[in-house]
Amino acid sequence: MFSKKYEILEHPADLKIRSYGKKMDEIFSNMIEGMFKSCRPEMTKEKVSREIKIESLDRESLLVNFLSEALTLSDINEEVYLKVKFDKLTDKYLKAKLEGYKIKSRELEIKAVTWHNLKIEKKGDHLEAIVLFDI
Numbered sequence: 001m002f003s004k005k006y007e008i009l010e011h012p013a014d015l016k017i018r019s020y021g022k023k024m025d026e027i028f029s030n031m032i033e034g035m036f037k038s039c040r041p042e043m044t045k046e047k048v049s050r051e052i053k054i055e056s057l058d059r060e061s062l063l064v065n066f067l068s069e070a071l072t073l074s075d076i077n078e079e080v081y082l083k084v085k086f087d088k089l090t091d092k093y094l095k096a097k098l099e100g101y102k103i104k105s106r107e108l109e110i111k112a113v114t115w116h117n118l119k120i121e122k123k124g125d126h127l128e129a130i131v132l133f134d135i
Contacts, residue, residue: 006034015110015133020126027120027129028063028094029084032070035133036080036100040107043100048079050098059091060118063129067113070098078103110135 005026009016015038019030050073056062070081081100088095112134119130 005030008034008038009130011132013135014114015108015135017131017133019129019131022126024059024091024120024127025084025086025089027127028066028086028089031063031129031131032067032084032098033082035067035071035110035131036074036082038108038133039080039110041080041101041103042105043080044102044104046102048077048081048100048102050077050079050081051096052098053093053095055093057092059120062092062094063120063131064113064115064118066094066096067131071110071113073098080106108135 006017006019009018017034019027021027021030052069054065056065074080079100080103081098083099085097110133114132114134116132121128
């Protein structure tokens with residue numbers, strides 16, 4: 001078993017994250033946590049939550065659309081989301097509640113979630129996802 005939820009991979013210009021999990025909900029949750037913690041936000045104590053529903057063609061599209069929606073909500077509302085509670089998650093659909101905090105600022109600004117070298121694959125007894133973020 002792996003001990004970490006995600007890791008930041010080397011990349012010359014952008015942010016590249018690999019997340020780990022036994023199931024899809026874990027790799028999605030761990031990826032969003034890695035994405036927002038990488039921004040090094042200055043959080044307030046004010047808790048927030050947002051409900052989201054997303055339909056996509058496949059699980060890779062679902063991951064990109066999920067992270068993109070969270071990023072958009074974060075930018076609009078000045079919030080970061082560090083936990084996800086999934087009501088439903090399939091390869092093509094998710095309904096979830098994002099939970100996090102209002103923020104004062106962030107050191108790193110993510111512009112977009114990209115499709116470049118996007119992967120979700122089974123590795124032994126777990127799944128891994130790799131996502132490249134445009135910063």
